Amino acid sequence: MSDFNRRKFIQICGSGLALAALPFSLNAAAGARVVVIGGGFAGATAAKYLRLLGGNISVTLVDPAAAHISCIGSNLVLTGESALSSLTRPLATLRDKFGVQLVSGRAVRVDPGLHRVHLASGATLDYEHVIIAPGIDFERVPGLNFNVMPHAWIAGAQTTLLKNQLNAMPNGGTFVITIPKTPFRAHTGPYERATVVADFFLRTKPASKILILDANPDIAAMRRTFSTAFTGIYRNIVQYLPNVTVNSADAANMSLNITRGGVTSIVRGSVINVIPPQRAGRLLFDSGLVPSGSKFAPVNPLNYESTQIPAANIHILGDSQATGQAKSGHMANSQAKVCVDAILRALVGLAPDPAPKTTAAAFPPITRTTASWTSTTYAFAPPSGLATIGTMVAVPGTPAEAPTPTEDIREEMAGWLGNLLSDSFA
Ligand SMILES: Cc1cc2nc3c(=O)[nH]c(=O)nc-3n(C[C@H](O)[C@H](O)[C@H](O)COP(=O)(O)OP(=O)(O)OC[C@H]3O[C@@H](n4cnc5c(N)ncnc54)[C@H](O)[C@@H]3O)c2cc1C
Known part of the structure; x- marks a missing residue:
């Protein structure tokens, strides 16, 4: 345009x-x-x-x-x-x-x-x-408890919970965001969330990391804008992984069971934001x-x-x-x-x-x-x-x-x- x-x-x-x-x-x-x-x-x-x-x-x-x-x-x-x-x-x-x-x-x-x-x-x-x-x-993700791992994908109490968790996260912690397969509400939204929080970390907790676990084969919207940000200004903070399936969540251990490329593993985070299918x-x-x-x-x-x-x-x-x-x-x-x-x-x-x-x-x-x-x-x-x-x-x-x-x-x-x-x- x-x-x-x-x-x-x-x-x-x-x-x-x-x-x-x-x-x-x-x-x-x-x-x-x-x-x-x-x-x-x-x-x-x-x-x-x-x-x-x-x-x-x-x-x-x-x-x-x-x-x-x-x-x-x-x-x-x-x-x-x-x-x-x-x-x-x-x-x-x-x-x-x-x-x-x-x-x-x-x-x-x-x-x-x-x-x-x-x-x-x-x-x-x-x-x-x-x-x-x-x-x-939302579709069910086994073990997922939104009181511990908020979706914040319907604005309100969930947004406040995730905000409080991010504020309380120590410098050096890891914020994990999971993105479901398309179609989902707001294809730009999860990547926008990652850039906004990366900017916040850069200013307030620069040793912190963001791990994006995307079920899609690539960034689902505004690929040029977000990949430029993730590999440019936020390269020391953001790690983006495509083709990740979240199998289950474990609230007690703040971890996710995921599969990528046929390999299943456990990922831990200080704050975990699961955006379910x-x-x-x-x-x-x-x-x-x-x-x-x-x-x-x-x-x-x-x-x-x-x-x-x-x-x-x-x-x-x-x-x-x-x-x-x-x-x-x-x-x-x-x-x-x-x-x-x-x-x-x-x-x-x-x-x-x-x-x-x-x-x-x-x-x-x-x-x-x-x-x-x-x-x-x-x-x-x-x-x-x-x-x-x-x-x-x-x-x-x-x-x-x-x-x-x-x-x-x-x-x-x-x-x-x-x-x-x-x-x-x-
Ligand atoms: C982080 C984030 C960023 C976003 N950014 C953008 C953006 O930049 N641009 C953009 O255009 N969109 C964006 N979106 C998407 C946008 O918010 C949604 O697509 C939009 O809200 C959908 O509108 P809707 O009317 O279908 O549903 P909603 O806005 O969710 O409204 C549904 C309403 O239905 C009510 N309801 C549900 N069930 C019942 C029932 N059984 N009986 C009576 N009422 C019921 C609910 O209480 C609610 O008020 C974003 C979303 C998120 C999460």
Whole structure:
């Protein structure tokens, strides 16, 4: 992306311009009920824009949390450069500003026949359309205890725990990070975590080491940026090992049993951050929306409607869906807008936009004063051959990556995140 385009992209990102003017009247949709499950980047954006653009549509947002804590930016909390409070957005803003009805609770099952959501409390909510956006769940790693080896991959108490462990770690200790096979939430995130913590160690505990155990054959995102950092400024701190399988964890001995190149061994660490393999939120499995043997929920990217239970007005957004697009907050926000547009059209009997586009972006900090960026734009590709559902494919030239980390990009990082948080939650 050229510098001009990138700046323009940062400005308009999150502005919702794509949905500013709907080419149809929504009178016929008045009174329709949409239930949104999950108030993260995907669900909050969808709830907001349904109310903003949908006239008198009734929108109910279900989440057990009263506020969302953004994972984006949470790596900087680990080093004290940011605070969780600055990443926290109350869902009440969506009620007060846009008239979204909030239900505090956990959805446990969606009944496609009755168009009904069942909550853990026993209450039910009926809908014309339901949007399911519960983020991720973790797969089990034998012996793993998150109270001892935090994932810090859902921001909140886990972030604070890892921060405290890193602060307490003696100079000369080893911080081990494990990365699961793709796809997982935020492909740049683990490598960003390594650079942020390496910078922190360089300044505060220079004899310390970071060992990255990656299940993938290579750095999964922004390879040039991160490999340059790991082998350049952080060469005395970071050791990166690809193709590592974590077999089990031993909390009592602060060790992992791993296999690499057919050899099994024990790795010890002063602080161990296991980022486990991931899958769609449990609700999607319990509602029959993930095919046997799959980890994420397949959808039609024209309207994000489930293809596992089609024609039932069940839409799945964000990290839980299986279109192959980046599992990112920026992408979740972008998908939500495509989905809202499609639902509003469906409510008045129109087909979805036949050529949607979505975007993903990340601005990983590389040092205390510099950051880099990456962005990917996806365009709809119609079905070919025997396929009945189209796909989203990265447009030529993307993913794009900054040539080098700079101080200017670090400033833009804050603007980008501020825009994205405002557009999703306020
Ligand atoms: C360290 C880190 C760095 C990251 N950096 C970036 C970045 O630079 N750029 C970027 O775009 N993305 C980044 N991400 C990824 C981003 O945070 C996620 O992709 C994004 O949060 C996904 O949004 P979501 O709405 O699908 O899920 P979430 O934001 O996780 O929201 C899910 C919501 O659903 C609720 N929920 C779950 N189950 C239920 C249920 N049964 N009933 C009701 N509610 C439920 C949860 O309480 C939660 O509020 C990063 C992630 C991490 C961990």
